[in-house]
Amino acid sequence: MWREKTVYIEVENRLEEKTALHVHGLSKPNVQDGMPEIEPTPFIHPGKSHLYQFVAWQSGSFFYHSSNPLQESNGLMGVLIVLPRQEIKIPNRDYVLLIQQWEIDQPALSSLESEVFKPKNLNRNPNFFTINGKSFPDTTPLDVRYGEKVRVRFINNANMSHTMHIHGHDFKIIEEDAFKRKGKYLDTINLPSGKRFDVDLVASNPGIWPVNGTKPFHKTNNGVSPGGMITRLRYI
């Protein structure tokens, strides 16, 4: 959506328990912040819905999640990107990488794709790591053409910090928590829980390049390598 517009989010609760929605970042009125355990904003009961509304006064990368940590850690979350109304320099590609972790009770020793597994609540000892909901080799590549300017928005709302490395390319931090930064170069970025970092790179080194978490265990699916928090930057 565009900056300075009003965000409307209608949440329809199809669960069998109450919920509420918190948008992380973007200061808003107390009744719209969505944490009814503390704030004057309603719980949404099963079968009911609620409309949140507030102004997106700031552009950048945000996310939302249930105010209930158990629901949140089971995946009740998503991404909200606010674009500036007139962007001077629009990148050619704009990718979002939502980083999550999961703890599967009776883990399969390979990919999870063909069966349904129920993650343990709260994921304290995660054994599966996903980018946009998938583990390697099922992750979606970031396709680019030579010479393009590429934005990658890293978002982490897991219990752990995760650390991402883009092979073959250095990149610049453009925004942190949707606040502008001066473009510090890095080759590896730490993503603490709840933080968002937007980085820019120039597609100047053709090939198929890993984009991966650096922690050895996170490059596996429950110990089976390669897997987990790996995707690819792929020149097309």
Place this chain on the structure above:
Amino acid sequence: MWREKTVYIEVENRLEEKTALHVHGLSKPNVQDGMPEIEPTPFIHPGKSHLYQFVAWQSGSFFYHSSNPLQESNGLMGVLIVLPRQEIKIPNRDYVLLIQQWEIDQPALSSLESEVFKPKNLNRNPNFFTINGKSFPDTTPLDVRYGEKVRVRFINNANMSHTMHIHGHDFKIIEEDAFKRKGKYLDTINLPSGKRFDVDLVASNPGIWPVNGTKPFHKTNNGVSPGGMITRLRYI
């Protein structure tokens, strides 16, 4: 205390084992640094006391702890704030949030307030998370009035990084490890072990706002939600 004054800390050991006190940060003479496992500073034996003294040449947020990691992780620690002698801009409120984690062997599934539990040494797999010694809902709110400038000093000496989010307000990093910073805006701050970050915010958005760790498990008391690392910013 005030900068450029001498700090005197008399430690009286009422334990049944030896101890020593290390003040983290504030460079001082080797005999006053308080880590006798390595340095020429004495152990304090049971029933004995020792006087540490050094100049507080730097203002900012510091903490002290036992040089013994087992005593340290059982809570033998505290906070030392050094104020500048003439502060140009004094904030209206100045809060310290000391972040700790605990591992309780036979955990209660609710608040720990009415019984005494002995934490496991070293807290490797923490299930309780405190702000100034209390978990939500027993944490003390940060009371503010509309328009005030508020300083919050985050201090972490736990085994883990913790990540804090102030709802409804952005804030600026003013000092890191008691060194001045240029006031970078954030909405979520990562607190690695042993680090101190002082942040400033303006009380411009009335209400009752959560101040919480973003990691889902840290918002519970051993899995019971809400709990743990949550307090409130409360307009009075």
Place this chain on the structure above:
Amino acid sequence: MWREKTVYIEVENRLEEKTALHVHGLSKPNVQDGMPEIEPTPFIHPGKSHLYQFVAWQSGSFFYHSSNPLQESNGLMGVLIVLPRQEIKIPNRDYVLLIQQWEIDQPALSSLESEVFKPKNLNRNPNFFTINGKSFPDTTPLDVRYGEKVRVRFINNANMSHTMHIHGHDFKIIEEDAFKRKGKYLDTINLPSGKRFDVDLVASNPGIWPVNGTKPFHKTNNGVSPGGMITRLRYI
């Protein structure tokens, strides 16, 4: 080695399984990046060797490791330091501290030096912590003379973040991931997985000073204190 020179690394595989070598940082051609699970670079089979070559266009601190996370977490890694061709200000001392973590299945309750232990793959729940392969008290001190300028290069490729504190001295961040930084002062530095931070300090406070991880458990050898991630800055 020197910047702008070509790096030649011949890897001879004496393992009973295939391997490959990834140099972390230093953008290079896709066939030289060494992650054959994704890139067009060969696996090195048992008894075979392979020559990697690329230009070190950037000076600073780097490391290399096996592309196989299990081999990597069992210690198949090392350090690559690239020096500028003409350094304007050469420090008097230049130390590298490679930080690692290990999980030993049947842990000894004291130092590991006299026996051989096999670490568990992937070190998810580490109980031993090393600096350049050794735990305290067996770590090698950083020897300095009064007045010297000392560079310390911190490198972490473990599953966890580690946090290092140099007692009695503040230090400046000079480079992060081999990119120049403006010299921000700190007394405690967080080292996320896969990151490198070069810091400078002036040897101005004589004595024997701990250099240690701040996490209480990391200052032990499987819970026995003192131990683990501790070395000394020692005036000679």
